[in-house]
Amino acid sequence: MWSKLIVNMAEATVTKLPYDEEYLQLGGRALVANYFMDLVKTGKMDPKCDPMGEQNVLMFCTGVLAGTNFTTSYRISVGCKSPLTGGIKEASSGGYMGKLMADQGYRMITVHGLPQDGKLRYLHIDKEGNAELVDAEDLRLKGTYDVVDAMRERYGDGISVACIGPAGERLYKAASIQISEFGTLHPSRVAARGGVGALMGVKGLKAVVIEKPTIPYKVEYADEAMFREAAKELNAFIAGAAKVDPFHNFGTISTIEKTGANGILPVENFSGKLYKDYKKLGVEEFLGRLAARGGCNKKPCQPGCLVQCSNVYHDADGKYLTSGFEYETIALFGPNCRIDDLDKIAVMDRMCDDIGVDTIEMGTACGVAMDAGKLEWGDADGVIAMLEEMRQGVGFGPTLGDGCEAVGLALGAKRIPTVKHQAISGYDPRNTKGTGITYATCPQGADHTAALTMGRAFDDAGRTAQAYASNKLQVAICFSDSMMCLFAFSNVVPKMHLLANLMSGLYGGPVDITRVTIGLGVKTLLTERAFNKLAGFTDEDDKLPEFFLTERSAATGAVFDINPVEMEVLFDF
Amino acid sequence: MITVNERNYDFRSGMTLLDILKTDAVDIHGAVLVTLNGSLISKEKYNETLLNDGDAVLAIKVVSGG
Numbered sequence: 001m002w003s004k005l006i007v008n009m010a011e012a013t014v015t016k017l018p019y020d021e022e023y024l025q026l027g028g029r030a031l032v033a034n035y036f037m038d039l040v041k042t043g044k045m046d047p048k049c050d051p052m053g054e055q056n057v058l059m060f061c062t063g064v065l066a067g068t069n070f071t072t073s074y075r076i077s078v079g080c081k082s083p084l085t086g087g088i089k090e091a092s093s094g095g096y097m098g099k100l101m102a103d104q105g106y107r108m109i110t111v112h113g114l115p116q117d118g119k120l121r122y123l124h125i126d127k128e129g130n131a132e133l134v135d136a137e138d139l140r141l142k143g144t145y146d147v148v149d150a151m152r153e154r155y156g157d158g159i160s161v162a163c164i165g166p167a168g169e170r171l172y173k174a175a176s177i178q179i180s181e182f183g184t185l186h187p188s189r190v191a192a193r194g195g196v197g198a199l200m201g202v203k204g205l206k207a208v209v210i211e212k213p214t215i216p217y218k219v220e221y222a223d224e225a226m227f228r229e230a231a232k233e234l235n236a237f238i239a240g241a242a243k244v245d246p247f248h249n250f251g252t253i254s255t256i257e258k259t260g261a262n263g264i265l266p267v268e269n270f271s272g273k274l275y276k277d278y279k280k281l282g283v284e285e286f287l288g289r290l291a292a293r294g295g296c297n298k299k300p301c302q303p304g305c306l307v308q309c310s311n312v313y314h315d316a317d318g319k320y321l322t323s324g325f326e327y328e329t330i331a332l333f334g335p336n337c338r339i340d341d342l343d344k345i346a347v348m349d350r351m352c353d354d355i356g357v358d359t360i361e362m363g364t365a366c367g368v369a370m371d372a373g374k375l376e377w378g379d380a381d382g383v384i385a386m387l388e389e390m391r392q393g394v395g396f397g398p399t400l401g402d403g404c405e406a407v408g409l410a411l412g413a414k415r416i417p418t419v420k421h422q423a424i425s426g427y428d429p430r431n432t433k434g435t436g437i438t439y440a441t442c443p444q445g446a447d448h449t450a451a452l453t454m455g456r457a458f459d460d461a462g463r464t465a466q467a468y469a470s471n472k473l474q475v476a477i478c479f480s481d482s483m484m485c486l487f488a489f490s491n492v493v494p495k496m497h498l499l500a501n502l503m504s505g506l507y508g509g510p511v512d513i514t515r516v517t518i519g520l521g522v523k524t525l526l527t528e529r530a531f532n533k534l535a536g537f538t539d540e541d542d543k544l545p546e547f548f549l550t551e552r553s554a555a556t557g558a559v560f561d562i563n564p565v566e567m568e569v570l571f572d573f
Numbered sequence: 574m575i576t577v578n579e580r581n582y583d584f585r586s587g588m589t590l591l592d593i594l595k596t597d598a599v600d601i602h603g604a605v606l607v608t609l610n611g612s613l614i615s616k617e618k619y620n621e622t623l624l625n626d627g628d629a630v631l632a633i634k635v636v637s638g639g
């Protein structure tokens with residue numbers, strides 16, 4: 001039987017309990033939505049509560065297929081009421097934590113209350129499954145790379161670490177939770193968005209460290225043969241599709257080859273210009289540097305991943321610099337700040353991972369700071385200095401740490417690319433309008449994984465079928481985020497019906513795809529929206545910043561011209 | 574024999590990468606990246622890259638982002 005851990009930071013206690021029967025067929029994003037709505041329904045959480053107050057809960061949970069051999073089933077989801085948006089938040093990450101949590105027999109860890117003694121602690125789960133809170137005062141304000149090194153020294157290589165850096169401890173609203181990668185243990189996988197690291201910080205929890213168990217938990221199947229047959233077929237299909245998947249062959253950086261040419265790549269704080277030098281940050285340059293310096297791509301961030309989109313990036317001296325170096329980071333610190341030095345952007349990525357902060361918030365915030373005249377366009381050293389101020393908590397650093405909107409408001413900026421206080425990611429919504437609809441309406445705030453319609457609507461910059469594409473994808477991504485990695489999911493679509501066999505083989509019941517599409521998809525989206533409504537969100541929060549509606553993209557001449565009525569009917573299922 | 578995205582094509586001596594891409598149904602317009610035996614080949618080099626018997630070509634289309 002699966003278990004859960006309840007961590008009480010007020011009393012510094014950890015309790016192991018059987019996992020709730022009603023949550024058995026939920027995982028990841030679907031579990032987060034249901035759990036937090038249940039807290040509201042049972043009076044344990046006021047949906048309007050202060051996200052940094054004692055009512056808020058920080059949740060770590062696995063996907064619904066964790067413990068099986070289905071590829072990418074070991075994602076980890078971090079859930080809470082977001083310190084950044086004030087709404088529901090599920091931040092999904094790869095890394096080794098999901099696998100070790102499942103091997104330990106845990107589906108969910110919830111962290112409650114605030115410490116009474118102001119002490120910093122970490123949660124340690126040992127090889128035998130015993131869990132305790134350990135004093136972490138020696139790790140205070142340490143970067144995440146140092147935290148991983150310290151844990152590795154204490155417990156060896158067979159561990160996963162999820163931790164905050166100085167940003168989380170300083171309660172910055174853009175603080176992330178960094179999760180160690182499978183194999184290397186680099187803390188470069190990220191539950192990045194919504195300020196989840198700030199909540200971990202206010203709870204005085206520096207890290208969650210899980211050791212590989214002596215005896216791994218064995219999943220009980222309702223019909224193991226059915227599950228294995230479906231998983232075998234799906235895994236083989238995904239492995240085949242991965243051969244021509246750009247993320248497998250090159251990594252997410254390949255996205256720039258498309259966005260750079262069609263005006264979707266953000267340039268100079270979403271000015272709408274084209275960036276003719278985007279190839280300086282393109283696949284050829286990237287792969288050339290990996291090969292010349294001993295880095296590599298095609299790395300899995302979790303065991304059993306067949307897509308393997310991750311990478312290891314070395315500096316000019318051939319020394320490790322960063323990993324999990326992604327399109328969003330490159331686009332937003334790059335052309336969005338008119339920076340075209342890949343090595344400098346890699347330094348920024350490493351700093352953000354080490355400080356424990358969301359690179360999307362940071363890249364957009366720096367773009368806004370440049371637009372407002374705080375830094376010159378292209379001033380990479382200025383960005384690096386500002387990130388260092390953030391680490392130290394001095395100068396402009398704390399404002400930067402609170403993310404894009406805080407920076408824009410502090411500098412009196414007119415063009416602030418955020419929705420629900422969360423920064424827009426590396427796609428200009430005028431030229432991928434379905435993505436703009438997603439940014440505006442997604443309960444998570446503007447989000448790069450919530451339904452990126454680029455290449456999926458008929459004409460990215462046109463109006464046709466954009467709301468339809470956003471709607472269908474938002475639902476699909478809700479169930480994908482509950483089961484598996486989105487990048488594997490995008491290869492599964494022609495055989496999606498087999499996801500029903502996985503659910504039925506694992507949990508019993510009918511082979512019915514609506515258990516996935518409605519149960520984990522539509523219901524999750526509607527529950528998230530209902531939570532946000534109770535938290536005080538209105539239709540006014542489902543809007544893009546005005547400048548996307550009035551300023552034309554110089555690349556295509558497009559404005560974001562989707563009628564609000566089209567967006568209102570989006571969730572009328 | 575040459576393979577393009579795992580489909581077989583006859584090999585002719587003197588054949589370039591551009592020749593095989595032209596004959597294949599793979600759409601190489603827009604954001605398409607081509608590898609030869611796992612190595613990325615830039616667009617400007619398609620015409621000067623001579624193929625050998627047994628080469629494996631992948632034409633990889635960037636459809637969506639991540």
Ligand code: SF4
Pocket residue numbers: 072094095299300301302305306307308309310485486487488
């Ligand atoms: S596809 Fe990439 S992000 Fe997804 S599990 Fe694999 S390596 Fe991790």
